[in-house]
Amino acid sequence: MEKYRFLDEITSDVMFEAYGSNLKEVFENAAEAMFHIICKIDQIRPEKEVKVEVKADNTEDLMINWLQYLIASVDIEEMFFSKFKITEIDDKHLIGYAYGEPISPEKGETVVKAVTYHQYKFEKTEEGYKVRVSFDI
Numbered sequence: 001m002e003k004y005r006f007l008d009e010i011t012s013d014v015m016f017e018a019y020g021s022n023l024k025e026v027f028e029n030a031a032e033a034m035f036h037i038i039c040k041i042d043q044i045r046p047e048k049e050v051k052v053e054v055k056a057d058n059t060e061d062l063m064i065n066w067l068q069y070l071i072a073s074v075d076i077e078e079m080f081f082s083k084f085k086i087t088e089i090d091d092k093h094l095i096g097y098a099y100g101e102p103i104s105p106e107k108g109e110t111v112v113k114a115v116t117y118h119q120y121k122f123e124k125t126e127e128g129y130k131v132r133v134s135f136d137i
Contacts, residue, residue, distance in 0.1 A: 014135050020128050032083075034071075
């Protein structure tokens, strides 16, 4: 099963679908897809760990909050991330880790400003989970 794929690109936003056989996997794959937009992810060494804890009222909002937290972490931690591990997750709460290295301009790609609700969709499928996310860039 594919991890994610990018959908029709519009100049002001980028959209992708991410997949996972369980909640942990779809959240990790969505973060990885997002960082393919933000940086040259294959050049980012997972040398520093940042703990992430996010809460929401439901799974759909939890995904938005997770990705939004990671976008903020780029600025706060001044890091690009390339590896993600969710250690605990339920419908309203997750604890995980993002691994990466300090930002370097030559490894940057596109500045992602925010996660949007434009065509946002989070669903349970026969194979597991699928999420469609778009970003304001």
